[in-house]
């Protein structure tokens with residue numbers, strides 16, 4: 001708690017004086033999804049992979065010796081960069097390793113946008129973008145997505161008209177899961193005059209038969225920066241490791257100037273390299289998540305709960321407004337969120353325009369999903 005809260009002083013008083021920059025004083029920090037410590041909570045609220053990391057990661061963890069930690073790590077995470085370059089068939093110079101995707105977002109902002117210059121995001125999208133923009137004292141231009149969560153045909157024009165130096169597109173989209181095709185991204189990258197970050201935090205869960213591959217855009221456009229993370233697809237949210245894929249023109253200033261000198265540590269480099277080298281095993285979990293996603297969507301539909309088409313590891317579930325016990329779908333969504341929580345199942349509720357009548361539900365193990373569906377059935381179809 002801030003000390004001023006204890007003595008109940010209004011913020012405007014000069015005492016206690018703030019040492020913060022005015023924009024820091026005026027901003028609100030990021031609010032993470034709940035991270036309960038009880039092991040028996042069914043956690044479907046922060047889009048973690050329900051399956052463990054692969055055996056190669058476990059072997060790499062066991063191979064870490066205490067003496068490995070005595071020296072500084074390789075500053076650029078070069079072993080990881082080599083592995084990633086090989087995977088994406090690009091050069092090592094096109095890869096930047098970061099301490100989670102969140103660090104890459106912060107680096108993109110501090111490297112490419114002056115304080116006072118604007119940053120554009122689709123609305124709704126990842127709620128961390130405005131927080132990191134506020135730290136750099138950058139205004140955020142929110143461009144409303146269409147009712148089906150697509151970017152409209154004039155999206156690139158809207159980006160340019162906003163004067164933004166940097167724009168974030170999350171694909172598959174969060175919180176809806178909608179996948180935008182590469183052709184649309186290409187159209188935007190071609191026209192937008194700033195740096196375009198394509199945040200692919202959830203790309204591993206995309207159905208491979210769709211043939212989605214936006215990495216090719218990096219070869220076509222020097223203003224495209226793709227974000228990948230080990231947190232979701234590789235079950236390593238606790239490790240903090242992600243990477244950027246971009247032209248050398250974008251990678252070099254972040255790699256050699258704005259990055260923390262040792263931004264990724266020895267253990268995370270070793271484990272992330274092992275994880276990326278062992279994609280076939282991780283891909284089993286992606287397939288299971290896709291299968292469960294289809295099953296949960298179908299079962300929710302039978303309860304009158306409709307979901308946006310998702311290529312991610314979560315569903316944005318729209319509660320029906322036909323339940324006579326509730327005045328509105330919003331009230332029903334809140335009620336379901338709370339009752340699930342009381343029954344030990346956490347999902348995400350966003351108290352935001354267009355999302356108040358919905359729940360974002362992470363796909364868990366088959367058993368967790370069945371538990372969720374049983375509870376929802378008992379609330380929505382009481383016998």
Ligand SMILES: *Cc1c(COP(=O)(O)O)cnc(C)c1O
Pocket residue numbers: 047099100101102103126170174199201229230231232237240241242
């Ligand atoms: C999870 C996530 C990230 C990155 O998360 P890290 O754990 O910091 O790698 C980035 N963008 C979106 C939309 C996410 O959901």
